[in-house]
Amino acid sequence: xxxxxxxxxxxxRRRILTASSLLFKQSGYQEVHINQIAECAEVSxxxxxxxxxxxxxxxxxxxxxxxxxVLQQGDSxxxxxxxDPVEALMTLTRLYxxxxxxxxxxxxxxxxMAAAIQEGQSPFSIRYxxxxxxxxxxxxxxxxxxxxxxxxxxxxxxxxxxxxIFNNLNAMFTEYSIDETFTLDELKNRVLRQTxxxxxxxxxxx
Amino acid sequence: xxxxxxxxxxxxRRRILTASSLLFKQSGYQEVHINQIAECAEVSxxxxxxxxxxxxxxxxxxxxxxxxxVLQQGDSxxxxxxxDPVEALMTLTRLYxxxxxxxxxxxxxxxxMAAAIQEGQSPFSIRYxxxxxxxxxxxxxxxxxxxxxxxxxxxxxxxxxxxxIFNNLNAMFTEYSIDETFTLDELKNRVLRQTxxxxxxxxxxx
DNA sequence: GAAAAAAGTTGAACTGGTTCAGTTTTGTAG
DNA sequence: CTACAAAACTGAACCAGTTCAACTTTTTTC
Numbered sequence: 001x002x003x004x005x006x007x008x009x010x011x012x013r014r015r016i017l018t019a020s021s022l023l024f025k026q027s028g029y030q031e032v033h034i035n036q037i038a039e040c041a042e043v044s045x046x047x048x049x050x051x052x053x054x055x056x057x058x059x060x061x062x063x064x065x066x067x068x069x070v071l072q073q074g075d076s077x078x079x080x081x082x083x084d085p086v087e088a089l090m091t092l093t094r095l096y097x098x099x100x101x102x103x104x105x106x107x108x109x110x111x112x113m114a115a116a117i118q119e120g121q122s123p124f125s126i127r128y129x130x131x132x133x134x135x136x137x138x139x140x141x142x143x144x145x146x147x148x149x150x151x152x153x154x155x156x157x158x159x160x161x162x163x164x165i166f167n168n169l170n171a172m173f174t175e176y177s178i179d180e181t182f183t184l185d186e187l188k189n190r191v192l193r194q195t196x197x198x199x200x201x202x203x204x205x206x
Numbered sequence: 207x208x209x210x211x212x213x214x215x216x217x218x219r220r221r222i223l224t225a226s227s228l229l230f231k232q233s234g235y236q237e238v239h240i241n242q243i244a245e246c247a248e249v250s251x252x253x254x255x256x257x258x259x260x261x262x263x264x265x266x267x268x269x270x271x272x273x274x275x276v277l278q279q280g281d282s283x284x285x286x287x288x289x290d291p292v293e294a295l296m297t298l299t300r301l302y303x304x305x306x307x308x309x310x311x312x313x314x315x316x317x318x319m320a321a322a323i324q325e326g327q328s329p330f331s332i333r334y335x336x337x338x339x340x341x342x343x344x345x346x347x348x349x350x351x352x353x354x355x356x357x358x359x360x361x362x363x364x365x366x367x368x369x370x371i372f373n374n375l376n377a378m379f380t381e382y383s384i385d386e387t388f389t390l391d392e393l394k395n396r397v398l399r400q401t402x403x404x405x406x407x408x409x410x411x412x
Numbered sequence: 413g414a415a416a417a418a419a420g421t422t423g424a425a426c427t428g429g430t431t432c433a434g435t436t437t438t439g440t441a442g
Numbered sequence: 443c444t445a446c447a448a449a450a451c452t453g454a455a456c457c458a459g460t461t462c463a464a465c466t467t468t469t470t471t472c
Contacts, residue, residue: 005419005468033458044422046461055459114320120384129384153407160403163396164374171373178326178335190369197366201359201407211438211449218450240429250452252431261429 056115
């Protein structure tokens with residue numbers, strides 16, 4: 001009952017992912033055509049579209065992997081966060097940012113973001129936003145922990161605050177992805193300053 | 207020296223803009239093809255591309271108009287803002303949001319946003335980000351005014367704070383544009399709660 | 413093991429935005 | 443007014459992502 005068909009399916013899917021990953025790294029997302037991916041993966045173009053709805057859909061599986069890994073690692077930060085709230089938030093932020101270019105280039109992030117915005121009812125967009133929501137929830141979760149530990153004012157609206165901080169992280173990451181000259185260090189420094197500005201007034205007012 | 211050529215050029219440009227605006231309103235951006243726009247404007251497809259670099263470029267001229275109007279109106283709010291900081295920020299925010307759908311539909315905003323992200327070095331993207339920067343500067347400017355008026359703590363980092371608040375406005379507007387069921391009222395309510403969470407701790411600590 | 417059904421593969425054709433070589437129109441000089 | 447140059451217009455061809463009707467392979471049934 002192993003199923004030859006299942007085996008072939010899994011194999012083809014893997015071949016397509018391997019081929020595209022290789023080609024994207026080699027020549028960039030835009031430069032690589034579906035023909036090339038299909039050829040390199042030894043399937044036909046039609047078969048490619050049996051496995052992925054669109055070219056951008058290829059990215060989604062990578063984005064998904066990326067974010068899931070980062071969410072898991074983020075959870076362990078929430079379990080025992082740095083005492084200083086700014087430092088705690090920046091630890092999470094650095095995790096997100098440093099991990100971001102492991103599987104995906106800036107160009108690929110741009111494409112994924114643009115695709116997610118383009119039509120909101122596509123499965124791509126829905127999944128992408130789910131992942132974002134997961135990250136946002138994690139930031140909110142961290143604020144709750146800090147609040148419970150008495151590190152942040154008790155009357156802070158953790159939900160609203162978390163959304164603002166996450167939206168800022170996300171917007172800054174978008175800016176970073178758009179501008180090829182924007183370095184990771186510059187990004188972290190700017191976000192540090194912003195996070196400070198927002199979080200400092202909430203400290204010790206418990 | 208009026209120049210027949212100049213006159214014709216201006217006329218053709220106007221015809222294309224009128225035609226596309228009409229067609230987009232009628233059938234939505236995606237549905238309308240360049241052929242149709244060209245036909246309706248009584249020019250050839252090639253001529254269309256003499257006047258606009260891409261289909262998305264059509265949107266840019268509309269977005270540009272939109273944002274320039276809003277920036278101007280925003281300036282008059284800065285001249286004499288409501289005393290309460292949250293109310294002041296929400297007045298500006300409501301201006302932005304209420305104005306947003308005068309010339310552009312959600313679908314058109316999505317397309318413009320996606321295009322601006324897709325390739326960051328295109329004139330489209332550069333112009334779009336300039337406009338965003340203008341809005342961000344206006345939010346920062348409002349915070350400065352409020353700080354000068356003694357309404358916000360004197361040691362607040364207006365620049366960083368303004369960026370965070372603007373990034374949040376922008377992110378929420380993006381979410382709103384993506385989700386066709388997200389209403390303007392819901393948007394304003396959520397942003398109100400977020401703005402409160404961030405700004406309240408800065409009040410009276412002067 | 414043969415036949416029918418189900419699932420999957422294939423690549424040529426389609427789609428719609430974009431380009432460009434050839435043509436027409438406008439401005440200028442003699 | 444004619445001739446020439448510059449600018450602008452034109453639409454058929456191009457391109458790359460996507461679709462789909464015909465074909466092949468695997469599974470199921472008897």
